[in-house]
Amino acid sequence: MVSTRLLLQLAPVLRLPQATRSITSLAKRGKGGRSSFSGVVATVFGGPGFLGRYVVNRLGRVGSQVVVPYRGDEHDYRYLKPMGDLGQIVFVKYDLRDPESVYKAVKHSNVVINLVGRDYETRNFSFTDVNVNGARTIAEACQAAGVKRLIHFSALNATSDSPSQFLQTKAQGEELVREVFPTATVVRPADTYGHEDRFLHYYASLRVFPFGVIPVMSGADQTTKRPVYVGDIAHAVGSIISDSATAGKTYELAGATEYPLPELIQYIYRVMYRQCTVTPLPRALYRFVSSLMELNPFVPYMTRDIATRLHLSNTPTPGLPGLEDLGVTPTHLEDVAINFIRRYRNFMDFDHPIEETHPNRPS
Structure with missing residues (x-):
């Protein structure tokens, strides 16, 4: 074993601190x-x-x-x-x-x-x-x-x-x-999107319905969404940890743009190069079908509670801070949606560019 005297002699060469010479002192x-x-x-x-x-x-x-x-x-x-x-x-x-x-x-x-x-x-x-x-x-x-x-x-x-x-x-x-x-x-x-989300992927997976029919609850035309990118949330968490002034506060993290739900669905299918027709169903019928899907013993694709939340508007509370207050610039859905939705295209359209890059935004 190396003696303490030898370590002291080698300290200037190894650039070990004089106060302590433990292994942890070498860590960056x-x-x-x-x-x-x-x-x-x-x-x-x-x-x-x-x-x-x-x-x-x-x-x-x-x-x-x-x-x-x-x-x-x-x-x-x-x-x-x-x-x-x-x-x-x-x-x-x-x-x-x-x-x-x-x-x-x-x-x-x-x-x-x-x-x-x-x-x-x-x-x-x-x-x-x-x-x-x-x-x-x-x-x-x-x-x-x-x-x-x-x-x-x-x-x-x-x-x-x-x-x-x-x-x-x-x-x-x-x-x-x-x-x-x-x-x-x-x-x-708010509703969060990313590679593994259950928001964009849910609507994209409805492509299996015949004739491009995408069912929604009646009254969905009054629903608005402000989806937030999952990477922005992670960035916001880092900002909260590094700033002690955030203790005790409530932050509502929503996207920068508000989209009517039917137009958001139509945009998703434009990115997918697929036709779709957003079709309202009676609320009772939609919930009945959701209740049947709850019986799935594994991962339920839909439940009555999920159906309710999908048709609730993302409405931030006035006066509460958000992403911008944490130094995070919200990512626009149009800039990154293709990264998550491209895999739902037909193989012949896989490499095509996006012809329409923006859903119809409310005035």
Whole structure:
């Protein structure tokens, strides 16, 4: 073994600091990239999900240490491993109903991000289990562990009187989180699109209906959407973490442009080089068909609650900050939609350019 005297003699050559000569002193520090250490140790609940993978990637690329709790097997999170430097992405098994396992997942972190959520209920977890009880469990664990920052994800239009049970429970979860952890930052994203979304891909997959008929609920012509790009949300999370002034605030993240739902669907099919006819169906009939699709024992393609949310307008609350207040310029759907929708084209039209690049925007 090398003696202490020899290490002291070699210190000027090795450029070791005089105060300490531990291995950790050789590690890079500061925001120099994925091989540096940003000072952030973040636990990301819901990391293996759609939004979670973008948030983990955003944290990993600036040298943050990320703890990703999971409840499945290794195939659910293996694609997250390359998003950070070697050993910077750590995976721990947890159960949302077990406060002790939640506490173990957050006890070494200074930032916790709660992205847990799903569009539909399962046999094991209801909306209340996840959006209300689960949110409270995470907030209580953060309070007990002395976590400095908690970022809780809700949803745009989450209110206690919403026709959607998902949005009702999201509103209840917000209230409980604020009671337990008053300085928590609440984020409410609008309908989100990206490579793995259930928004653009849902409408694109309806191409299987004959004669290009795309069914919507009656009254859909009054619905407007402001979809937000998932990469912008991940960028916003990074801004929230780096700015302590965001603690205790609520941010509503929506896209820059408002689109009437029927015209947005027609734009999607123009990008796909396919014909479509948006056809309103009676609300009762639409919900009846959705109730039958809920019986799918695996992943339901549609439920009554999803149908309700798809036909709710994205209406930000006046006065609440958004993407621009976090230094994020919203991505326009027209600039990136082809990246997500091109695969639904026929092979003969796959390489064609977009003839019409903008849906009809309201005046």
